[in-house]
Amino acid sequence: MVLSEEFIGSKDDFIEKNKKFIYSITSSICKRNLQWENDDELSIALIAFNNACKTYVESKGNFFSYAKVLIKNALIDYFRKASNNPYLIFNSDDKELEFIDSKNSLTNYEIQQENLKRNEEIMTFSNELKEYKLSFEVLVESSPSHKDTKDKLLNLAFICSKETSIVDYMYNNKMLPVKQICLLTGENRKLIEKWRRYILTLILIFSNSEYIYLRSYLNIKVGDNGEY
Amino acid sequence: MVNTRSGLVMKIEHSTVYLMTADGEFVKVRLDKKESLPIIGSEYCGKVIKNTFIKSNIIKYASVACLMLFTLLSGGGAYAYYKPVSTVTISINPVIELKSNVWKKVISANPLNGDGKRILQEISLKNKTVEDALILVLAQAKKDKFINENYNKNNKTVEISIKGKELSLSSFEKKINEDALSVKIDNNGTIIYNKNSKNESGSSSDNIKDNTNNSKKYNTDIDKNDANDTQANPGNGNLPVKNENTQKNQDSNNNSNKNNKVNNKNDNSTNYNSNDKSNNYNDTKVKEKNNDDTIDITSKNKNDRNDEDSEKNNHKNSNNNGHYSESKDKKYK
Numbered sequence: 001m002v003l004s005e006e007f008i009g010s011k012d013d014f015i016e017k018n019k020k021f022i023y024s025i026t027s028s029i030c031k032r033n034l035q036w037e038n039d040d041e042l043s044i045a046l047i048a049f050n051n052a053c054k055t056y057v058e059s060k061g062n063f064f065s066y067a068k069v070l071i072k073n074a075l076i077d078y079f080r081k082a083s084n085n086p087y088l089i090f091n092s093d094d095k096e097l098e099f100i101d102s103k104n105s106l107t108n109y110e111i112q113q114e115n116l117k118r119n120e121e122i123m124t125f126s127n128e129l130k131e132y133k134l135s136f137e138v139l140v141e142s143s144p145s146h147k148d149t150k151d152k153l154l155n156l157a158f159i160c161s162k163e164t165s166i167v168d169y170m171y172n173n174k175m176l177p178v179k180q181i182c183l184l185t186g187e188n189r190k191l192i193e194k195w196r197r198y199i200l201t202l203i204l205i206f207s208n209s210e211y212i213y214l215r216s217y218l219n220i221k222v223g224d225n226g227e228y
Numbered sequence: 229m230v231n232t233r234s235g236l237v238m239k240i241e242h243s244t245v246y247l248m249t250a251d252g253e254f255v256k257v258r259l260d261k262k263e264s265l266p267i268i269g270s271e272y273c274g275k276v277i278k279n280t281f282i283k284s285n286i287i288k289y290a291s292v293a294c295l296m297l298f299t300l301l302s303g304g305g306a307y308a309y310y311k312p313v314s315t316v317t318i319s320i321n322p323v324i325e326l327k328s329n330v331w332k333k334v335i336s337a338n339p340l341n342g343d344g345k346r347i348l349q350e351i352s353l354k355n356k357t358v359e360d361a362l363i364l365v366l367a368q369a370k371k372d373k374f375i376n377e378n379y380n381k382n383n384k385t386v387e388i389s390i391k392g393k394e395l396s397l398s399s400f401e402k403k404i405n406e407d408a409l410s411v412k413i414d415n416n417g418t419i420i421y422n423k424n425s426k427n428e429s430g431s432s433s434d435n436i437k438d439n440t441n442n443s444k445k446y447n448t449d450i451d452k453n454d455a456n457d458t459q460a461n462p463g464n465g466n467l468p469v470k471n472e473n474t475q476k477n478q479d480s481n482n483n484s485n486k487n488n489k490v491n492n493k494n495d496n497s498t499n500y501n502s503n504d505k506s507n508n509y510n511d512t513k514v515k516e517k518n519n520d521d522t523i524d525i526t527s528k529n530k531n532d533r534n535d536e537d538s539e540k541n542n543h544k545n546s547n548n549n550g551h552y553s554e555s556k557d558k559k560y561k
Contacts, residue, residue, distance in 0.1 A: 090251035111270075118269030122238055136239045136246035139254040150252055202252070213269075217236050219250035 011053055015046070021064065022049050025071050030222045041075060048074035061113035069216040076215060079222075080162050080206065088158055088220050089151045118213045125211060128204060132174050134197055142197045153195050154220070156185050157202030167207045176200055233257060234273035237266045245272055310335055314392035316358055320369045321384075322347045326361055332395060334361045343374060359400040362388065366409070380408060385424075389414040397421070 015022075019036075026045040027034050034042050051074075052067035079088065129135060144150045160166045160181055169177040176196050182189050192199065205211050205218070233255045235247030243259045245266065257274030259265075266272040312327035312335060322343030327336045337353040339345040347368050353361040366386070369375045375386075386409055388397075394415055401421050404411045413421035 090253075112267075115267050115270040118236065119267060120269075122236070122269050126239065136254060137241075137256075140246060140256045143252075143254040145253060147251075154252060198254075201254075214236070214248070217248070217250060218252050220252075 011050075014053065015049060018049065018067075021067075022046060022071065025068055026075065029072060029075050029220070032222070041078070044074050044078045045071045059113060061110040061117065065110075065114060069212055072216040072220075073212045076206070076220060080158060087151075088154055088222060090147075090154060090219060090221075114213075118217075121211055121213050125204070125214060128208075129201065132200060132204075134201065138197060139201060142195065144195060144198060149195075152187075152191075153199055154202060156181070156187060156192075157199050158206060159185055160199070161203045161206035167203065170200065170203060176203075231275055232273055233276050234271055237268050237270055237272045240266065240268065244277060245274055247272060247274075309333070312336070312392070314390055314395055316362070316395065317387075317389045317391070318362055318365055319387045320366070320374050320379075322365075322369060322374055324348060324365055326353060326358060328358045328395065330393070332358050334358055337361070347372065347374075358395055359397055359403075362397070362400050363403055366404070366407070375409065380410065383410075385410040385412050387412050387414065391416060 022045045023034065023036075023042065026041050030039075030041050036042055048071040049067055052063070052070045055070075056063055056066055126136065129139075144153060163180075163184060166177055166180055166184070169180065176192070176199060178189060178192050178196065181187070181192055181199075205214050233247060233249055233253075235249035235253075235255065237245055238248050238254070239246040240259065243261070245257050245259050247255050247257055249255060256277045257272070258277055260274060309329050309331070311329060313330050314328050316326045316328060317340070318324050318326070319340075321341075322345075323340035324344045324347060325338045325340055326334045327338075329335050334353045334356050337348055339348050347365060350372075351364050351368050353364060356364070366375070388411065390413070397413060401413070404423065410424045411421065412419060412423075
């Protein structure tokens, strides 16, 4: 990818050219039509894209996949910080069709580079899990398969990852402050205790800014029943 | 549930790959050996191992099977244990019926008369071996004076009859051999053991009486019997003979022979135990045969011996020791 050549003209032009790309990603995450004039999400995505242009290094693989990761993360972060956060869901059906054009341009080498990045992330992630006495084997046993449960837990973890007190408690004590979460979310204590491992993992992924690739791999979308 | 899942490879272990799917699930998939090993962090698609499901199912089935096997075994064991295969009735005067299982353990003891009840109230026979139970009953009967000195004198016999599966009461027999009791063990109508406290060859002497009315012969017979008795029941060598016939004879014999014979007898009996022993065994065998009324013609020797018991005895005695022949000679005279 000869991105530097395209930068030669102007960054503004480059962003202008890729507005469509930004829009498609943002709307796919938000699951609705957006307007450049009214929606914060688009401006967040635009800033993220700009960031991607600034921080992009060749070694990080394909630019568009990198940009997509950054946009996604920026949006998720935005949702996290926004006072009225939407109802999020895991999306499993649409397989990133909007990405087809840029995917085709991914070379084998770039995929490898991307995988290497992810590999590093996963290594640090699994090491962090070990601190909480968790492993992927355990997570397989205790991860929800029902869609409703998953979405519920995703939102729960999302809300929790926003609360610095909960996250701090987690980092310090290496366990979930179940009581606090109960108070915050109004969820059943039993539910939280049952899925505590999964919730903990999700909170770890969301709260740590290192795991951008992991976070972006999770296909998080704004749900239909979101109170947006 | 979808059979194949794709996701980020988080961990690879042997033939399983741990994935994190895009919809936030952690799954375990089988590693395809044909394909190259995936790198951690790459995407991978594989068949889901329904590990938890299968595992729990196996455990479930195994536990159910184990439980069933256990109940079956214990039920079968209990059934086998509590199934009476043979009934032993012991009648001293108290009559007690013992039911035993395949392992010769008493599973129930019923008194068949009032005295039996009294005995059973004092001892518990359950789960003991039949032999132990019989010994216990005898001991208790002695304690309760059902068996006393008069018991033998009154010509009473402890009768033990076994019905059902055959039981070997060898240790019991050994035990009562040391005792001054007449014991008869009847196994499904066949007498397998018979012991008269006073007179080991009581039945043979009966025969003798039937065959010959020679009082002298009786004398010799009694000699022999006495000798046998001293061997079998060392304390009771001179106790009165059990059999009515012999008893009668003995009375007369005692009068006539006591003075000149008793001393000899006692001396001899100690000296010739070994010889007498063999005689005893033969005699008891013969006895059984006769009592059964199933005289085996093939065992000609024995029959012969029965018929001419006295003579034989005489011969034996003469062969065995000089004293006997002396006393015999005396008697013949």
